Amino acid sequence: xxxxxxxxxxxxxxxxxxxxxxxxxxxxxxxxxxxxxxxxxxxxxxxxxxxxxxxxxxxxxxxxxxxxxxxxxxxxxxxxxxxxxxxxxxxxxxxxxxxxxxxxxxxxxxxxxxxxxxxxxxxxxxxxxxxxxxxxxxxxxxxxxxxxxxxxxxxxxxxxxxxxxxxxxxxxxxxxxxxxxxxxxxxxxxxxxxxxxxxxxxxxxxxxxxxxxxxxxxxxxxxxxxxxxxxxxxxxxxxxxxxxxxxxxxxxxxxxxxxxxxxxxxxxxxxxxxxxxxxxxxxxxxxxxxxxxxxxxxxxxxxxxxxxxxxxxxxxxxxxxxxxxxxxxxxxxxxxxxxxxxxxxxxxxxxxxxxxxxxxxxxxxxxxxxxxxxxxxxxxxxxxxxxxxxxxxxxxxxxxxxxxxx
Amino acid sequence: xxxxxxxxxxxxxxxxxxxxxxxxxxxxxxxxxxxxxxxxxxxxxxxxxxxxxxxxxxxxxxxxxxxxxxxxxxxxxxxxxxxxxxxxxxxxxxxxxxxxxxxxxxxxxxxxxxxxxxxxxxxxxxxxxxxxxxxxxxxxxxxxxxxxxxxxxxxxxxxxxxxxxxxxxxxxxxxxxxxxxxxxxxxxxxxxxxxxxxxxxxxxxxxxxxxxxxxxxxxxxxxxxxxxxxxx
Numbered sequence: 230x231x232x233x234x235x236x237x238x239x240x241x242x243x244x245x246x247x248x249x250x251x252x253x254x255x256x257x258x259x260x261x262x263x264x265x266x267x268x269x270x271x272x273x274x275x276x277x278x279x280x281x282x283x284x285x286x287x288x289x290x291x292x293x294x295x296x297x298x299x300x301x302x303x304x305x306x307x308x309x310x311x312x313x314x315x316x317x318x319x320x321x322x323x324x325x326x327x328x329x330x331x332x333x334x335x336x337x338x339x340x341x342x343x344x345x346x347x348x349x350x351x352x353x354x355x356x357x358x359x360x361x362x363x364x365x366x367x368x369x370x371x372x373x374x375x376x377x378x379x380x381x382x383x384x385x386x387x388x389x390x391x392x393x394x395x396x397x398x399x400x401x402x403x404x405x406x407x408x409x410x411x412x413x414x415x416x417x418x419x420x421x422x423x424x425x426x427x428x429x430x431x432x433x434x435x436x437x438x439x440x441x442x443x444x445x446x447x448x449x450x451x452x453x454x455x456x457x458x459x460x461x462x463x464x465x466x467x468x469x470x471x472x473x474x475x476x477x478x479x480x481x482x483x484x485x486x487x488x489x490x491x492x493x494x495x496x497x498x499x500x501x502x503x504x505x506x507x508x509x510x511x512x513x514x515x516x517x518x519x520x521x522x523x524x525x526x527x528x529x530x531x532x533x534x535x536x537x538x539x540x541x542x543x544x545x546x547x548x549x550x551x552x553x554x555x556x557x558x559x560x561x562x563x564x565x566x567x568x569x570x571x572x573x574x575x576x577x578x579x580x581x582x583x584x585x586x587x588x589x590x591x592x593x594x595x596x597x598x599x600x601x602x603x604x605x606x607x608x609x610x611x612x613x614x615x616x617x618x619x620x621x622x623x624x625x626x627x628x629x630x631x632x633x634x635x
Numbered sequence: 636x637x638x639x640x641x642x643x644x645x646x647x648x649x650x651x652x653x654x655x656x657x658x659x660x661x662x663x664x665x666x667x668x669x670x671x672x673x674x675x676x677x678x679x680x681x682x683x684x685x686x687x688x689x690x691x692x693x694x695x696x697x698x699x700x701x702x703x704x705x706x707x708x709x710x711x712x713x714x715x716x717x718x719x720x721x722x723x724x725x726x727x728x729x730x731x732x733x734x735x736x737x738x739x740x741x742x743x744x745x746x747x748x749x750x751x752x753x754x755x756x757x758x759x760x761x762x763x764x765x766x767x768x769x770x771x772x773x774x775x776x777x778x779x780x781x782x783x784x785x786x787x788x789x790x791x792x793x794x795x796x797x798x799x800x801x802x803x804x805x806x807x808x809x810x811x812x813x814x815x816x817x818x819x820x821x822x823x824x825x826x827x828x829x830x831x832x833x834x835x836x837x838x839x840x841x842x843x844x845x846x847x848x849x850x851x852x853x854x855x856x857x858x859x860x861x862x863x864x865x866x867x
Contacts, residue, residue, distance in 0.1 A: 549719065549792070552716045554713075627693075
């Protein structure tokens with residue numbers, strides 16, 4: 230292979246510009262589609278990944294469970310069987326890193342002339358650890374705040390934005406349901422949760438304050454759910470067993486009785502979500518790849534036409550001394566050139582298209598080098614694969630028949 | 636090497652729907668270096684088939700064909716391509732120039748396959764174009780010049796890689812009488828001055844008289860060979 234042959238292929242491509250362009254268009258659309266689709270797929274995956282990371286790692290949620298009374302089974306949370314002391318007992322388990330009981334509700338809050346309604350979570354300082362939630366400014370409340378049921382609050386970004394605007398909320402007094410609370414800290418930004426809720430639209434106060442002063446509680450000490458974090462991913466199963474055992478024991482359940490709580494493995498849920506998006510982006514890429522395949526078939530089709538059209542030329546070349554490899558190379562290079570140029574244009578179309586999708590539909594897109602490199606390699610491969618048969622056909626023509634061809 | 640072509644008991648069968656057709660029925664011929672041979676004969680006498688076999692473009696069924704000291708029977712396609720490139724120059728009735736290439740590139744094409752670098756190719760092609768009197772038309776396309784000129788370009792292409800043998804299949808078939816005479820004169824000059832062996836097929840007796848040796852094919856056999864007549 231040398232420059233002369235490349236030039237030859239270039240000239241041959243230029244001989245029928247419209248046809249070359251249309252053939253190339255197949256590759257352009259194929260590569261472009263693959264890049265746009267995988268950018269959307271990777272973008273969605275990244276969003277999900279972010280949501281999962283924002284949730285905290287190795288998480289369990291223990292929900293107060295279904296109880297059966299007189300044959301009527303209640304749903305999850307139907308009875309309030311979980312207590313703060315269950316959470317305290319769970320802290321002692323070796324397989325758990327931190328445990329936070331949670332009771333929550335919504336309430337209106339006021340700062341000067343602004344007011345805002347949001348979800349209020351009552352918990353312990355462990356909550357920040359379990360959710361892996363850093364404090365951006367100020368401090369989290371402490372165990373002594375929980376013991377003393379003091380009126381302190383750590384507020385999320387959205388709440389800070391809506392109540393305080395650009396002012397620093399730390400140390401300011403807000404009113405929740407007419408009672409004054411001191412803002413001791415502002416939470417770092419978390420963004421959307423998996424189900425699309427704004428996680429930053431929240432206020433966290435000590436659980437004792439929430440239960441005794443804000444919402445009250447029908448049964449003292451009961452909580453809606455307990456969040457807990459296992460020591461490591463490997464310990465997830467052990468942690469679940471330990472918790473089940475501990476809670477059954479604490480709730481004095483006999484062998485034959487069902488659990489009166491439900492343990493949800495959030496990491497497993499997260500993995501499922503991740504798998505789903507992964508499958509989705511794979512599917513998108515697969516569908517896009519079909520157009521790449523169709524583009525390849527287009528190249529093969531045109532190369533076959535080209536070989537037939539130029540049978541006489543091939544005959545002349547063979548007669549004056551072209552070896553089979555020369556002819557094979559000539560047509561292979563042409564196919565390759567069409568597919569590589571189509572691919573180059575396709576990459577720019579794909580990247581541009583992905584950016585337009587991002588702008589217009591405001592979908593998160595991630596253009597990976599991988600998708601560009603892979604589509605490039607695949608396009609080249611398709612050029613060689615679909616170019617080979619016509620080129621092989623050309624190089625195997627019998628000289629005398631090729632020369633006679635009209 | 637004195638004998639460029641040495642053929643004995645050459646036969647060629649074609650497979651057709653009607654069964655085997657025997658086109659060449661045992662041809663014996665030796666052509667020495669520097670000869671100028673015209674092959675004549677009626678249509679269907681097998682002269683074109685014979686020419687294609689001479690040019691290693693077609694296979695023969697039995698017999699032997701030695702070209703420039705090489706037995707062609709067991710040569711691969713690529714080895715035959717090498718022989719065509721280095722030993723033979725072809726001139727066809729229909730000129731067979733590549734329509735999209737200019738004259739220089741057309742003439743230089745065999746050198747591409749001989750592996751000569753671009754600048755040397757161009758230089759040699761100009762040289763040969765000049766020798767056929769077309770140096771001024773180097774950048775023209777074949778469609779921009781006359782038939783006689785196109786045949787000169789084809790001859791230049793045949794000459795470009797210093798062949799021992801030129802095979803011309805009805806080279807004047809598409810030309811008028813005057814141009815035919817000019818082309819034949821060119822062949823005569825090449826044969827006389829450069830000592831290149833020339834074999835041409837024609838059905839016009841007056842064209843054949845340019846050659847030093849006339850061979851007539853009838854029904855797949857050599858019926859008449861002017862040289863044997865002399866020797867006998």
